[in-house]
Amino acid sequence: MSIVKILREKGDKHFNIEKYPLEDLSSSHTILFLIDHMEIISDYFTEHRLESLSNEDKYYDFLFLQFIEKFETDIEHIPSEYGTQLKELVYFAKNEKAQINNGDIIKCIKENYKSIFKAADDHYDSGLRDETLNYLICFNSGFRDCGVFEYLIKHYTYYALDNLERLLSIFKQNGNRLVRLLMIEQIHRILDVRFGMICEAIVGIHNRGIIDIAVESARIVYNKIIERNKSGEDAFSLQIDLNLAYKTLYHLKMEEAKQLLSLKREIDKRVNGWIENDGQVFEFEIPIGEYRRYLEEYDAPPFYKYLALTHDINNETKLWKSHIDSLSEDKQVSLMDLVATAQGTNSYFTLSKKMSFDIYITNYSLQLINWFSIPKFEDEFREFFKSNVDYIFEVLNHDISFEGLDENIKNFLDLVSGAISEREHGIALFNKTMFLISFLEKTLRLIYLSVDTKIFFEKNITLGSIFGSNNNLNPVMLRLLGEHQLRWTRYYLLKDDDEVGLEYRNRIAHLRDVKPNNFTTNEFLSIVWIVLSTLNTVFVNLINDEDLEEYIMNARKDEVDGEYSV
Secondary structure, eight states: OOHHHHHHHTTOTTOOOOOOOTTSHHHHHHHHHHHHTHHHHHHHHHHSOOSOOOSHHHHHHHHHHHHHHGGGGGGGGSOHHHHHHHHHHHHHHHHHTTTOOHHHHHHHHHHHHHHHHHHHHHTTOHHHHHHHHHHHHHTGGGGTTSSHHHHHHHHOHHHHHHTHHHHHHHHTHHHHHHHHIIIIISHHHHTTTSHHHHHHHHHHHHHTTOHHHHHHHHHHHHHHHHHHHHTTOOHHHHHHHHHHHHHHHHHTTOTHHHHHHHHHHHHHHHHHHHHHHHOOOOOOOOOHHHHHHHHHHOOSOHHHHHHTTTEEEOTTTOSEEEHHHHHHHHOOOOTHHHHOOSTTOOSSSOHHHHHHHHHHHHHHHHTHHHHTTSHHHHHHHHHHHHHHHHHHHHHTTOOOTTTTHHHHHHHHHHHHHHHHHTTOOTHHHHHHHHHHHHHHHHHHHHHHHHHOTTOSOGGGOOHHHHHEETTEEOHHHHHHHOHHHHHHHHHHHSOOGGGOSOOHHHHHHTTOSOOGGGOOHHHHHHHHHHHHHHHHHHHHHHHHOHHHHHHHHHHHHHHHHTOOOO
16 A cells, blocks of 8 residues: 555545646646645654655655655745645655665665556556656666666567667666667567657667667668568558658668668559549538528528537537537548658548648638628627627636626627728738637636636646647546547647647747748638637537536535545
8 A cells, every 4th residue: 555545545546646847737736635635644654654665665655755845846836825835745755755765765676676667557657657767767877687677678668768868878788788678679569659769769879879789670670661561561551661761771871771762662653653543632612602691591590600600500419519529520531641641640630630621610710701791790790709708607607807808809809800801911910810819818718717716826827738738638628628629729729749730829929930921811710710619619518518517516616625626
């Protein structure tokens, strides 16, 4: 039994000892959780004094205390009511671990490294694994000949490869024995999954002077490509790895690079031939005039037409559903996705999906022109946009009268109206787009604060923390927006994983990879539509999801009770 396991049983089943920066939203929850459970922590260590590190549980307890100690630098940056208690907890942690020295740590890891890494897996605690690796690197001379590095390479090959840059100086000892173990003897275990990373590692060790192992590893890569080609693997799936292999062997100036170049030309020719002969041209008409007739003549309530800009009624549930959700669920993997290179795509944002969404979002966003070209419809748009935002905060029981949001809403609508009526372009649209994004960021921040009321600093809530990073999506916004809306909004404003995303917010803010004078109407209206779709999705989900209001109430109740479910 360890203190981490006890704390998980007391309320936070995902608690771990990985320390995040204070600006990360999870840090606020962690600090509050630790403060609320100070008595349990104190009682545990009173009963289980940390006088030695006799097993992996004692070691885990030691790392837990070390984890608390890391919050010392955050004390002065959080409200004093919490800072005082956190200071007491840090002081307690320092005292409890004072008897443990570096020799104890080295001895414990040497004797228990297998069970330590297993515990990290069992608890899904990357903090336990990463801190252990830090000690292995820091005190590497104390771990010679105990087998821990060999165990790491054989049983955690991916992890060893991910940290090769940090481990290389250790692996190079004794005639590069451990480099050979990883890059020659174990490479076959992960080559299919980490092909690109292995190619990078080969170039890396070659540049560090480990020539013979780099060449031998590259030859394994070469043989793998030849084997895959002979087995009849599809040219589309082979093309990407073949290009990586060729670049790697070319960098090493290996003779086999010439053979890969010949194969590369053959594969490229087959792929291009298929595209020319059997590929399809995608065309899409954008019927602006037809949509105007729809607005003027279709017999439906005005609010229905407004919401239909971003949502439609699901045939099965008879509930409103976002276009983004519908398109994401309908989109199947295309053969085109096998042709796409890794750049600009990932498993979620495939090439075909990005192309389809670009067409659809362009179509939907251009419909805004009709709404702001006819006074009657513009008045209705303004009314519905404002009422939807008001409804969101009414349900969330958040008074926005002092937030200046009413004025921001008016500014937002005026900017869109002016841009369309004046047919603005270039730098005028560029400047207005920054306001659109800032408006959405502020609104989402207020929405988040309406649910999660115990965040230390509002300034910590950035777009990045609101959406979450990579696949670690913010659970509150995931519930309010759903995965597809969250990912696509993040895609337009920031980035998804693997550096995939249009990243308009940062590009505009930092004048990076964007030319203000060339900013287009399509880009501007696409951002307007993303803002509209995001807020309408919150509005619709608050109405559709009967459990959502209960979820919000429980989240607030849990905060009062000292537990955090969001």
